[in-house]
Amino acid sequence: MSEQIMQRTSFKESRCPIARSLERVGEWWSILILREALLGSTRFDEFHKSLQIAPNILTRRLTALVEAGLLERRLYQEHPPRHAYVLTQAGRDFQPVLVALMTWGNRYFAPEGPSVVLADAATGRRAEPVLVDRRSGRPITARAFALAPGPAADRRLRARLARRGTPPSTRRGSHG
């Protein structure tokens, strides 16, 4: 329980865009629900069937994703009332995260070969997703690109990012 609380506290206070993103997607189920939604699922039964998730957990996760602004609840039938869960723009834009996770998983955790890949819809050729800078087209590597403070960076973060060039051996550290 303390883990849960610490996690929450830490995330709420964080200005880190990664921590904020993680707060929105909540937990693994949420990521897999977004995966299903990007695959075309919109209805409770569809999510339920493909994820084999308990209905009460699914309800909770769908509600959280609606509250986070990633899914929109839409009435598609009046008698009896039935709702569809449709991705918002923010939800659709989660796709690169899933593609990056898929690429990484296929590279390292599919010893029998990948079971699902991304293919060019026109040619059918398997894609190799890489991150590049939209403007320069240069691949995003740790060497060519560095983290820098944005307009909302506070003093502590600026100091931290400035220290980054320091080699580990000159930094303090004892435990471990």
Add this chain to the structure above:
Amino acid sequence: MSEQIMQRTSFKESRCPIARSLERVGEWWSILILREALLGSTRFDEFHKSLQIAPNILTRRLTALVEAGLLERRLYQEHPPRHAYVLTQAGRDFQPVLVALMTWGNRYFAPEGPSVVLADAATGRRAEPVLVDRRSGRPITARAFALAPGPAADRRLRARLARRGTPPSTRRGSHG
């Protein structure tokens, strides 16, 4: 508790590379630890200080990341014994996932403006990370690229991916 068990069960059985990836990174703390490692942290105290995470949780997460093959434990001092946690190749290759999360978080969850951005190390210009296909250079969009079965896809997955072209209105679904 049942949530935890279901999650585990479902993930272990899954051939989905996203689910497998999520199994490896375990939970949010693990992702933030990888973030710190990619920022240059290697020592217990460094992780502890920047994440403000309870020592027992940090120990558990570091061990899990070592077991998952994402961090390597190295002795850097003999008396008293001190270990550093160094990224493996698989751990370093998690970077695109973090960049994708950062980009998404900056776009949607930084109303006051981003606090941290990615900048070209040579020019200092802010980067706009996008996923493209390495070979063709085409941006990875839901329209231009589709999921396809890989060599290890089973019959059920093949059927599922084949059904994807079907518009939602022709599919069954009731609950919701």
